[in-house]
Amino acid sequence: MVQFATDEQLIYVIDDDTAIARLVAVNLAARGYRVKQFDSGAAALVGLKIDDPDLVILDILMPDPDGLEVTKQIRQVSRVPILILSVRDETSSKLAALDLGADDYVTKPFRVEELLARMRAILRRTTPAKREPARSDYAYRSGELFIDVEGMRVISHDRVVSLTPREWSALKVLIAHAGMVVSSRQLLQEAWGPDYGDEGDYVRTYVTRLRRKLEPDPQNPRYILLERGLGYRMVESD
Numbered sequence: 512m513v514q515f516a517t518d519e520q521l522i523y524v525i526d527d528d529t530a531i532a533r534l535v536a537v538n539l540a541a542r543g544y545r546v547k548q549f550d551s552g553a554a555a556l557v558g559l560k561i562d563d564p565d566l567v568i569l570d571i572l573m574p575d576p577d578g579l580e581v582t583k584q585i586r587q588v589s590r591v592p593i594l595i596l597s598v599r600d601e602t603s604s605k606l607a608a609l610d611l612g613a614d615d616y617v618t619k620p621f622r623v624e625e626l627l628a629r630m631r632a633i634l635r636r637t638t639p640a641k642r643e644p645a646r647s648d649y650a651y652r653s654g655e656l657f658i659d660v661e662g663m664r665v666i667s668h669d670r671v672v673s674l675t676p677r678e679w680s681a682l683k684v685l686i687a688h689a690g691m692v693v694s695s696r697q698l699l700q701e702a703w704g705p706d707y708g709d710e711g712d713y714v715r716t717y718v719t720r721l722r723r724k725l726e727p728d729p730q731n732p733r734y735i736l737l738e739r740g741l742g743y744r745m746v747e748s749d
Contacts, residue, residue: 520634521545521562525555525581526570526596531619535568538623552581564591566634568626571597571608579607586612586676592633596621602712610675615706632704651686651748656725656734660686665725672724677703681717685735690747692738718743 522539526532527550536546547562549555552573567585571578582593593613597604605616614633617626651658655668660683665672674682680702685693687701695714699707707713718737722729736744 519543519545520565521547522630523547523549523555523558523562523564523567523569525549525552525567525573525578527551527573528570531570531596534623535626538627542627552576552578552584556581556584559585559589559591565637566630567591567593568630569593569595569613571595571599571604579611582608582611582613592637594626594630594633596626602716606677606713606716609677612676615703629706632706636704651689651745653734653746653749655727658682658686667725668727674721674724678717678721678724681714682721685743685745686748689745692742692744694742698743714743 522544524532524536524539524546526535529550532548532550536548539546547558547564549558552569553576555567555569569578569581573581576584578595578597582595585591585593595605595608595613595616596619597608597616598619599605608616614637615629617629650660657666658664663674663679665674681698684698684701693701695711696709698714699710718735719729722732722735725734726732734746736746738744
């Protein structure tokens with residue numbers, strides 16, 4: 512069954528491959544979305560000064576500036592959801608885009624149905640009318656670690672710690688379930704949505720990064736513990 516957009520949501524499609532961009536734009540328009548198509552990131556950044564799009568679909572491999580730089584610049588001025596497109600399938604490329612603030616990643620070549628499903632999942636999570644109540648109105652403290660979740664502020668052993676958006680998403684899930692074991696699948700789906708679940712390497716990577724930033728000795732963690740065969744557990748707040 513074809514699903515149609517509501518309230519004429521505006522989607523930016525940014526890709527210098529005109530065939531791909533046209534394919535995406537036509538399929539979106541056929542489902543009731545308003546679409547603006549750009550063949551460069553620079554042009555789209557100008558458009559963002561005028562429009563308030565509901566979603567940006569962005570290719571990584573574009574000429575100056577590339578998609579990663581466009582993502583970085585968008586995040587400096589807007590929290591609009593970003594869905595990355597790229598022929599790259601390496602984990603490092605995906606993590607680089609996600610760390611800069613992208614919401615999801617689809618690898619070319621892709622099926623239009625997959626792209627649309629991931630896009631709808633992002634819009635469900637980010638459209639204010641459908642967004643779940645925030646769970647981030649609390650603080651966490653254990654030993655020398657203090658986390659103001661609402662204010663997005665971390666202090667570890669008298670050091671102010673900076674986290675990427677994806678690191679924050681993972682940490683908030685662990686804090687929300689402090690004292691309980693969270694499986695990799697549960698962490699992925701609560702942090703980034705139901706389309707995730709099998710990317711265990713993502714979880715290991717982000718837990719490793721969090722430990723490096725939060726733990727006094729990352730090789731002997733005190734706050735984020737591994738329960739072998741089960742998942743990860745954040746120690747309870749003091």
